[in-house]
Amino acid sequence: MMSAIKLAIVGVGKIVHDQHLPAIAANPDFQLVASASRHNIVDGLPGFKSIEEMLAAVPGIDAVSLCMPPQYRYQAARVALAAGKHVFLEKPPGATLSEVADLEALAAAKSLTLFTSWHSRYAPAVQPAKAHLAAHAPTAMQVIWKEDVRQWHPNQEWIWQAGGLGVFDPGINALSIVTEILPSLIFLNRATLEFPDNRDAPIAAELHFQDGGGMPVHAVFDWRQTGKQSWDIVVQTSDGELKLGDGGARLWVHGVEQPLTKEAEYPSLYRRFAGLVREGRSDVDVAPLRHVADAFMLGQRKVVDAFHD
Structure with a gap:
């Protein structure tokens, strides 16, 4: 048997406790050996304030999962790759496309694994939907991704700063599914981005895409939803309607809900990462990040009421 990959986590926030730690604990391919975070620790593990301090103090680390906000991920990834460590990037993989391109080149030069993880692509409805759309050509798509930012990102100031993506932090999950299931590439035609007048990142966005044949994709992202949250993708096809609901956890074809496997997004990510390293x-x-960058480049800016937590 191969020895376990010695893994460290950098950036210990809500997503780490909710998703990463349980997935790692359940995967025998990994041994979690340390963490680095400015404010938090992982119980039972050596904890450090920076990745540099951690790598200097803990010998034998093979790989790192980088889970800090995207504005700070590039430098940590450079440090890890320079030290000979494989790198798992939480979504989005960076604050800019150029950062990720530089990391990809460095990983290749050092024969190391770089994994840009998109957890929503591992939702149980995604691959069945992809197979259905490969057999039945889509003719139009509607994406509705609306949630309450106060519920999912309470008091997280980084997400409202430049580079924090704002509503595209959840919206990029929808785009990761769209780019996985569509049989053709799409590109942005026009967009409107709504910025609170006291924030540097948008609270809502409306995007209009098409593919080379003119097939339209309309996406609406909004962080002001209260009550029931909406994470739906509805596709019209040559054979009727297909719908993904609850962020890809449920699937309907012709209005009939389909049986699916149990949700296991983060366990699937870590299985994928282990395989890549091996x-x-x-x-x-x-x-998905390219589409977000295009929205910031092409989108009309609209200022809306100030947002306060």
Whole structure:
């Protein structure tokens, strides 16, 4: 049997406690050996304030999962790769496309694994939907991704800062599913981004895409939703309607809900990362981030009421 990959986590926040730690604990391919975070620790493990301090103090680390806000991820990834460590990037993989391209080149030069993780692509409805759309050509798509920022990102100031993505932090999950299930590439035609007048990142966005054949994709992202949250993708096809609900956890074809496997997004991510490390390969896909960058480039800016937590 191969020895476990010695893994460290950098950036210990809510997503780490909710998703990463349980997934790692359940995967025998990994042994979690340390963490680095400015404010938090992982119980039972050596904890450090920076990745530099951690790598200097803990010998034998093979890989790191970088889970800090995207504005700070590039420098930590450079440090890890320079030290010979494989790197798992939480979504989004960076604050800019150029950062990720530089990391990809460095990982390749050092024969290390770089993994841009998109957890929503591992939702149980995604691969069945992809197979259905490969057999039945889509003719239109509607994406509705609306949630309450106060529920999901309470008091997280970084997300409202430049580079924090704002409503695109959840919206990029929708785009990761869209770019996985569609059989053709799409590109942005026009967009409107709504910025609170006291924030540097948008609270809502409306995006209009099409593919080379003119098939339309309309997406609406909003962080002001209260009550029931909406994470839906509805596709019209040559064979009727297909719908993904609850962020890809449920699937309907012709209005009939389909049986699916149990949700296991983060366990699937770590299985994928372990396989890449064992095989000496990288998986770097920036398509969802490219669409977000296009929205900031092409989108009309609209100022709306100030937002306060």
